[in-house]
Amino acid sequence: MKAVVQRVSSASVRIDGRVHSEIGKGLVVLLGVERGDTEDMCAEMAHKTVNLRIFEDEHGKMGRSVKDIGGGIIIVSQFTIAGNCKKGLRPDFMNAMNPDTANAYYEKFISLCKGLYDPSKIGTGVFAADMKVGLENDGPVTIILELAPKQ
Structure with a gap:
């Protein structure tokens, strides 16, 4: 399971020209679910995401989480994060979880x-929809969270 977490000043998700979700200061989370991921990984990823300390504290350090600042979160399913470009120039998506299970894990992650x-501070995209995600990256700060299945 992978998440690209971006600290933003503002962000929105538009579907069919309409605003589906929007936030001010907070996080945009692009979540990719891969084959072999488990429901337990959803819980660990959710904990890491909402508690990730990437906002400035009183000392100018990254010491506060989105919870600490009362910011918003937009969570978007992003299967292309599972893309592999090691060979050639066209990514393959063999590592992506099948859509039905990926959607279930995406919904579980949101719920967690x-x-x-x-919950009123958390917006989403729509699984498999054609979305337009707009954001103003703050910093810019972009963190990649990765969890591998436990052996």
Whole structure:
């Protein structure tokens, strides 16, 4: 399981020309679910995401989480994160989880995040929809979180 987490000043998701979700200061999370991922990994990823300390504290260090600043979160399913470009110039998506299971894990991740943080501050995309994600990256700060299945 992989997540690209971006610290943003603002962000929105548009579907069919309409705003589906929008936030001010907070996080945009692009979540990729891969073959071999488990439901337990959803819980660990949700915990890491809402508690990730990438916002400035009083000392100018990255010491605060999105929860600490009362920011928003937009969570978008992004199967292309599982793309592999090691050979050639066209990515293959053999590592991506099948869509039905990936959607279930995406929904579980959202639910877990809402259980760890104020649900009214969490927006989403729509699984497999054609979305336009707009954001103003703050910093820029972009963190890649990766979890591998436990052997």
